[in-house]
Amino acid sequence: MNTLWAIPAIAEEAEEKGKIFDFNLTLPIIVAEFLLLMLALDNLWFKPVAKVMDERDEAIRQKLMGVRDNSDEIKKLQEQAEAILKAARAETTAELNKMRRETAASLDAKLQESRQRVEKELAEALANLESQKEETLRSLDKQVQELSDQIVAKVIPF
Amino acid sequence: MQIEQLQIFEIDNPHQVSSVEVHAQVLITSWVVIALLIALPVVATRNLQTIPTGLQNFIEYVLEFIRDLTRTQMGEEEYRPWVPFIGTMFLSIFVSNWSGALLPWRVIQLPHGELAAPTNDINTTVALALLTSVAYFYAGLHKRGFSYFGKYIQPTPVLLPINILEDFTKPLSLSFRLFGNILADELVVAVLVSLVPLIVPVPMMLLGLFTSAIQALISATLAAAYIGESMEGHH
Numbered sequence: 001m002n003t004l005w006a007i008p009a010i011a012e013e014a015e016e017k018g019k020i021f022d023f024n025l026t027l028p029i030i031v032a033e034f035l036l037l038m039l040a041l042d043n044l045w046f047k048p049v050a051k052v053m054d055e056r057d058e059a060i061r062q063k064l065m066g067v068r069d070n071s072d073e074i075k076k077l078q079e080q081a082e083a084i085l086k087a088a089r090a091e092t093t094a095e096l097n098k099m100r101r102e103t104a105a106s107l108d109a110k111l112q113e114s115r116q117r118v119e120k121e122l123a124e125a126l127a128n129l130e131s132q133k134e135e136t137l138r139s140l141d142k143q144v145q146e147l148s149d150q151i152v153a154k155v156i157p158f
Numbered sequence: 159m160q161i162e163q164l165q166i167f168e169i170d171n172p173h174q175v176s177s178v179e180v181h182a183q184v185l186i187t188s189w190v191v192i193a194l195l196i197a198l199p200v201v202a203t204r205n206l207q208t209i210p211t212g213l214q215n216f217i218e219y220v221l222e223f224i225r226d227l228t229r230t231q232m233g234e235e236e237y238r239p240w241v242p243f244i245g246t247m248f249l250s251i252f253v254s255n256w257s258g259a260l261l262p263w264r265v266i267q268l269p270h271g272e273l274a275a276p277t278n279d280i281n282t283t284v285a286l287a288l289l290t291s292v293a294y295f296y297a298g299l300h301k302r303g304f305s306y307f308g309k310y311i312q313p314t315p316v317l318l319p320i321n322i323l324e325d326f327t328k329p330l331s332l333s334f335r336l337f338g339n340i341l342a343d344e345l346v347v348a349v350l351v352s353l354v355p356l357i358v359p360v361p362m363m364l365l366g367l368f369t370s371a372i373q374a375l376i377s378a379t380l381a382a383a384y385i386g387e388s389m390e391g392h393h
Binding site: 021024028029031035042044048049059 | 180189198206210221222241245279288
């Protein structure tokens, strides 16, 4: 390719080779530079950064494991809470039933009492009525007797 | 544009004017890339916190990206030791390519040649490809011992020449893919800029950014894939 730009016949201090595939000492120098660069980068970049990244991964993994354990505790607490709730509920329903029964019993007693009273008064009233009826019948009888006497006296004057 | 070399030093005794040459522009730009790549983590890891912000977030994202890339290619058990290699491969190619495209190298005038991405030089890309080859050879031998050479006759011995050829074509393709992409993009942008300097080269430059990033990813992924393949064997 260098032949395209024709090298003047008057050579200067530098020898113009005019080759594109010009292998010389540059090659091993580049090899050495690459190997040194590899060592340098490994110690300056890859190792420290890899350490930080791996430490971070470990820390995250630890935290995740911690969180997983916590969820067991939470489940246990939940069960405890539910047990307490159930016990409380059972207690309250028992109390409620007891109250209900007691009030029912007292109501029954009151009902009985008032029923008896009512019956008694009814019986009294009935007895009253009976005696009044008797009395009225008796007085009626007397009045009927008087009336018939008067009628007889009136009808048979002479 | 001239891709030239700089005659930096002369080795050997004074009787022989033999000099060993380097492409100084490549060395200079590669030093800049290395400086950038070292400055970033030094600044960013100054105050590492558990909950990252800003720059730390960014470098953690890059590391995560590289780890994921390596893990996808090599599997969960064996990827860890190779993260630095693949990471350096990816980051050096990525920063080299983007520095060539984004940094104003033209401001610095060199007497011969000019500064550009270090990956536009065949030496760099072949160096990276050879490193990858050595890496996957080493991985295979380290993991499986000499039974690693049994892979040449898998699945059938008829494929032996092809398997041997693969050992040559892998680094060849790796180096040329990267070299060709980066050099070609630079040349096209240079030609466009010399023709119509104002708006027209910009789409080409953006495309260059995109493809050079893809090339970095591909180089790193293929390196990881070759290493993973030579470690796994054929089950």
